Amino acid sequence: MTYDAGHYDVIVVGSGHAGVEAGLAAARMGAKTLMLTLNLDMIAFMPCNPSLGGPAKGIVVREIDALGGVMGKVIDQAHIQMRMLNTRKGPAVQALRAQADKPVYVQKMKHIIEKEENITLRQAMVNELIVEDGICKGVITETKAAYYAKAVIITTGTFMRGKVLMGDLEYESGPNNQRVSVKLSENLEELGFQLTRFKTGTPPRVNGRTIDYSKTEIQPGDEKPRGFSYETTDYITDQMPCWLTHTNQQTHQIINDNLTLSAMYSGAKRGTGPRYCPSIEDKIVRFHDKPRHQVFLEPEGRHTEEYYVQGLSTSLPESLQHDIVRSVEGLENAEIMRPGYAIEYDALVPTQLWPTLETKKISGLYTAGQINGTSGYEEAAAQGIMAGINATRKIFGKEPVILDRSQAYIGVLIDDLVTKGTREPYRLLTSRAEYRLLLRHDNADLRLTELGYQLGLISEERYQKFLNKKQLVKEEKERLYKMIVKPTDSVQEMLKSVNGSLLKDAVRAYDLLKRPEVTYELLETVIEKRNLPDEVKEQVEIQIKYEGYIKKTYEQVERMKKMEGKLIPENIDYDKISGIATEAKEKLKQVRPLSVGQASRISGVNPSDISILLVYIEQGKIAKLAH
Amino acid sequence: MIETDTIAAISTPIGEGAISIVRLSGKEALTIANRIFKGKNLHEVDSHTIHYGKVIEPKSDVVIDEVMVSVMRAPKTFTREDVVEINTHGGIVAVNRVLEIVLENGARLAEPGEFTKRAFLNGRIDLSQAEAVMDLIRAKTDKAMGVALRQMDGRLSQLIQSFRQELLETIAHVEVNIDYPEYDDVEEMTHALMREKTNKVSEQIEQLLQVAKQGKILREGLSTAIIGRPNVGKSSLMNTLVQENKAIVTDIPGTTRDIIEEYVNVRGVPLRLVDTAGIRETEDIVEKIGVERSHQVLKQSDLVLLVLNYHEPLTDDDRHLFKAVEGLEYIVIVNKTDLEQYLDLNEVKELAKGHPVITTSLIKEEGIDALEEAIRDLFFRGDIESDDMTYVSNARHIQLLKQAKKALEDAKASLDMGMPLDIVQIDITRTWELLGEIIGDTASEALIDQLFSQFCLGK
Numbered sequence A: 001m002t003y004d005a006g007h008y009d010v011i012v013v014g015s016g017h018a019g020v021e022a023g024l025a026a027a028r029m030g031a032k033t034l035m036l037t038l039n040l041d042m043i044a045f046m047p048c049n050p051s052l053g054g055p056a057k058g059i060v061v062r063e064i065d066a067l068g069g070v071m072g073k074v075i076d077q078a079h080i081q082m083r084m085l086n087t088r089k090g091p092a093v094q095a096l097r098a099q100a101d102k103p104v105y106v107q108k109m110k111h112i113i114e115k116e117e118n119i120t121l122r123q124a125m126v127n128e129l130i131v132e133d134g135i136c137k138g139v140i141t142e143t144k145a146a147y148y149a150k151a152v153i154i155t156t157g158t159f160m161r162g163k164v165l166m167g168d169l170e171y172e173s174g175p176n177n178q179r180v181s182v183k184l185s186e187n188l189e190e191l192g193f194q195l196t197r198f199k200t201g202t203p204p205r206v207n208g209r210t211i212d213y214s215k216t217e218i219q220p221g222d223e224k225p226r227g228f229s230y231e232t233t234d235y236i237t238d239q240m241p242c243w244l245t246h247t248n249q250q251t252h253q254i255i256n257d258n259l260t261l262s263a264m265y266s267g268a269k270r271g272t273g274p275r276y277c278p279s280i281e282d283k284i285v286r287f288h289d290k291p292r293h294q295v296f297l298e299p300e301g302r303h304t305e306e307y308y309v310q311g312l313s314t315s316l317p318e319s320l321q322h323d324i325v326r327s328v329e330g331l332e333n334a335e336i337m338r339p340g341y342a343i344e345y346d347a348l349v350p351t352q353l354w355p356t357l358e359t360k361k362i363s364g365l366y367t368a369g370q371i372n373g374t375s376g377y378e379e380a381a382a383q384g385i386m387a388g389i390n391a392t393r394k395i396f397g398k399e400p401v402i403l404d405r406s407q408a409y410i411g412v413l414i415d416d417l418v419t420k421g422t423r424e425p426y427r428l429l430t431s432r433a434e435y436r437l438l439l440r441h442d443n444a445d446l447r448l449t450e451l452g453y454q455l456g457l458i459s460e461e462r463y464q465k466f467l468n469k470k471q472l473v474k475e476e477k478e479r480l481y482k483m484i485v486k487p488t489d490s491v492q493e494m495l496k497s498v499n500g501s502l503l504k505d506a507v508r509a510y511d512l513l514k515r516p517e518v519t520y521e522l523l524e525t526v527i528e529k530r531n532l533p534d535e536v537k538e539q540v541e542i543q544i545k546y547e548g549y550i551k552k553t554y555e556q557v558e559r560m561k562k563m564e565g566k567l568i569p570e571n572i573d574y575d576k577i578s579g580i581a582t583e584a585k586e587k588l589k590q591v592r593p594l595s596v597g598q599a600s601r602i603s604g605v606n607p608s609d610i611s612i613l614l615v616y617i618e619q620g621k622i623a624k625l626a627h
Numbered sequence B: 001m002i003e004t005d006t007i008a009a010i011s012t013p014i015g016e017g018a019i020s021i022v023r024l025s026g027k028e029a030l031t032i033a034n035r036i037f038k039g040k041n042l043h044e045v046d047s048h049t050i051h052y053g054k055v056i057e058p059k060s061d062v063v064i065d066e067v068m069v070s071v072m073r074a075p076k077t078f079t080r081e082d083v084v085e086i087n088t089h090g091g092i093v094a095v096n097r098v099l100e101i102v103l104e105n106g107a108r109l110a111e112p113g114e115f116t117k118r119a120f121l122n123g124r125i126d127l128s129q130a131e132a133v134m135d136l137i138r139a140k141t142d143k144a145m146g147v148a149l150r151q152m153d154g155r156l157s158q159l160i161q162s163f164r165q166e167l168l169e170t171i172a173h174v175e176v177n178i179d180y181p182e183y184d185d186v187e188e189m190t191h192a193l194m195r196e197k198t199n200k201v202s203e204q205i206e207q208l209l210q211v212a213k214q215g216k217i218l219r220e221g222l223s224t225a226i227i228g229r230p231n232v233g234k235s236s237l238m239n240t241l242v243q244e245n246k247a248i249v250t251d252i253p254g255t256t257r258d259i260i261e262e263y264v265n266v267r268g269v270p271l272r273l274v275d276t277a278g279i280r281e282t283e284d285i286v287e288k289i290g291v292e293r294s295h296q297v298l299k300q301s302d303l304v305l306l307v308l309n310y311h312e313p314l315t316d317d318d319r320h321l322f323k324a325v326e327g328l329e330y331i332v333i334v335n336k337t338d339l340e341q342y343l344d345l346n347e348v349k350e351l352a353k354g355h356p357v358i359t360t361s362l363i364k365e366e367g368i369d370a371l372e373e374a375i376r377d378l379f380f381r382g383d384i385e386s387d388d389m390t391y392v393s394n395a396r397h398i399q400l401l402k403q404a405k406k407a408l409e410d411a412k413a414s415l416d417m418g419m420p421l422d423i424v425q426i427d428i429t430r431t432w433e434l435l436g437e438i439i440g441d442t443a444s445e446a447l448i449d450q451l452f453s454q455f456c457l458g459k
Helices: A017-028 A057-066 A071-077 A102-115 A183-190 A249-257 A280-286 A318-327 A377-395 A409-420 A444-455 A460-482 A489-497 A509-513 A534-545 A547-564 A582-591 A596-600 A607-618 A621-625 B029-036 B093-104 B114-121 B127-138 B142-152 B155-179 B191-220 B234-244 B276-282 B285-299 B316-324 B345-352 B368-380 B395-417 B421-438 B445-454
Strands: A003-013 A033-037 A051-053 A079-085 A095-100 A119-123 A126-132 A135-141 A145-154 A163-166 A169-172 A195-202 A205-207 A217-219 A242-246 A294-299 A306-310 A336-338 A341-348 A365-367 B007-010 B019-025 B049-057 B062-072 B083-089 B222-228 B262-266 B269-273 B303-309 B330-335 B357-359
Touching (some): A003 A017, A003 A377, A017 A033, A017 A377, A051 A057, A057 A071, A057 A095, A057 A377, A057 A409, A057 A444, A071 A095, A071 A102, A071 A377, A095 A102, A145 A377, A249 A280, A444 A460, A460 A509, A509 A534, A534 A547, A547 A596, A547 B421, A582 A596, A596 A607, B007 B114, B019 B093, B019 B114, B029 B083, B049 B093, B062 B093, B083 B093, B222 B316, B234 B269, B234 B303, B234 B330, B262 B368, B303 B316, B316 B345, B330 B345, B330 B368, B357 B368, B395 B421
Parallel strands (some): A003 A033, A003 A145, A033 A119, B222 B269, B222 B303, B303 B330, B330 B357
Antiparallel strands (some): A079 A095, A135 A145, A163 A169, A195 A341, A205 A306, A205 A336, A242 A294, A294 A306, B062 B083
């Protein structure tokens, strides 16, 4: 018998990166929120690499911050190193990456959740959902507590039927020897959800005291302090470096000789692993002509000697892991503290979700994070905040919030998941975003702060600051447009200094800034100076310099929006449309796209199928075909 | 668009050949054919078989024609529907009567290209193939037929795919530099390398566009104007060309929307003698509509045949004509060599600025071979016979190729400006997408797959 353990607006199951964002968004939007987690000491734990951000992912962290999420703020206070990547490339692909101080990150995040007035945080194992008439009403824990709510968000990560694999050793476990969640997985299957089996892996950790750093290459952080959050003002300046070394022929020999001992190569049928995160076994088999592979040694925190050995993710037996690690230069005497392993887990086939992350099958039930087939802390957090926002909007009777592909990487991520599904753990890459020139690190605030404010997740103070920045950018652009720069000696000198072609006639300062070699900083040396904040200068320069390209991208967006605007009724019966290929029909029935644009992105739906759909819409037949 | 009714049309060029074919497609194709067919019960015959019998008018039982009927059941047919083809005697009368009876008995007259449209909608053929079939339908000469067939074989697709692969590898290279900035085993893409790749594909597209011009000629015919002062022999030239060369298509008004001028096939070059009626009636378009306007008409021509009189000295009107054809492809025909020479041929050659000058006596049928060779040489320059050439003969494809080329030029401009490669890549990606539209492939997963098969990545 269960007991009534309380009534809430929103219940979040899990407190990883998705769970904390979901819970905080819901609570801050006014929902009475219950957060249940298997282990209170593992809130927002990083079970794999000790880093956040990087290309695409770093921009996601900024987007989460612009929407009022916490990931950016916490990492700004809990890192040992920060680097801006791709600085020699265009503004669209520059991204920040932080090496996290793992224990500090967990501690700070836990404290934030604890302090949040609208959140009740409790350690519990959820075994099943309470579902009545296709509506999710709450959850039941293993201790027979029945919690009731108007919406439930499941963010269970890799814990569902998790299984750790290392050589021929197999045991049921979540990451890092955590308890595994079995009953919930079974319950979801009973409720009719389609689950799939994914796997991922992690490398061994070694004791830093046993590394010979002299044989490795130092990888320091940036000198210029930076942060992810637009609210961060105090920057950590005391940084720790990472270290680079390489595998060699000896390493490869050990692995080649023992491939059959790898859990992943033993021949047993296993879950699908991600291509972008291959084990060292994978790398050596697939790219056997490479003489060496990079290995990065990354500290896991300031108050620990544990080092993450990036590049040596493996599921080989522990005995061999010692040999492999010690074959690497600088690690000859290294002591493994935790061995690497592969982990298999249940994930929900994400095409079963609406773009709000609500399940199609059960109203009021949302899923977010690794359970939806993604991988990565940032991807999880992004889904978490969107699920939290949409669950709360729904129970308050408000319109859902769906970010489109031109608005945010978050939009790309969720659209990919619910439209295309995924055959491997999904990771965001800049190449997944067709409008990435719009989805920049520098303009995440311009894209999303307004929305965050309207949702009630951005403070009035921050919003005013944001409006002020926008205004300054606008004014400065106008000023530079009106300003004429004459070919004076100082201007020509300035141009000479950067190998630019000299001016023949007077030009607008605006047009001068369009030249790739002329930065705002440089331009400032020859025009009347205004002491603008750096972020304003940066914005002005990017907006002007890349104006033509940005405009071109917007034209593409317009084309997309046309197709996006052609809506498909939710209850269309694809079986009644002859002419659509059978495979396409099955896919359309599964995904149930909301627009022709979304339909056109489904793999297996061909342009001919789309033409037929379009013809039906244009002829108004679609209305007749609806039930 | 997704009709289930049965359509019918005459599927052979009218007036040509010993037989003509009425084709039916749709659910009722067999039932309708059976209704008007005296012979075996078509419902009972095997698929893909042909049967002798007679077409009758069912109400009166009057025999219309002796025919052979092919029965092809779905789905292994061109449209993936049931298809019946009725082979009638040649000529216009029999086939039209059979079509009429088919239509009276439940079929609907197909719209132009509707069979192809059904094939496309039923998933039988992809977009680029469908368009090739559309062109096939319109093919005016044997050569044009050959081009359309080659395209259906997917040769254009293959070529486009090879361009795309080239671009995709370049894109993947840039992407990997972006997404994995620290991986030293991936060579850094440079401006020079990018420029090299861009130029290569750009040149190949340019080549395709060059032959596209020839492809268009093959398909639509060379719009040809005959000009000259009154009485120089324009009508004779027209008649000679028509008589010497079989008129290829005489479309029946109402079955297609094409406005038919005179089509002639000169050594494989289809000529569309434009506005010939005008020339016949008015003798001289320059005279009738004025130099200014005639210039505009001429501008739309692919070829101008400028006729002069051997028997008269050059006049100011003649010199005007030379001005009017400046910048166009033209051939000068000096006619009436059977009469005494008053024309200064050297002056004519000077005015012609290297364009061919042919002397003829149309009355004596002299010089016609030389004219026809000049026409052929002008447009094929000898190399078009090669079967290995891939022609782009479809307006949509040409448009997309031009856009693709433009995008590549934008990319080159960005490279010259020294823009970062990820910015340059925007236009490269656009090119890749535009080329994808030609072959109906816009799947974006290709890039991700390329990324992971080309490079060794991961933590």
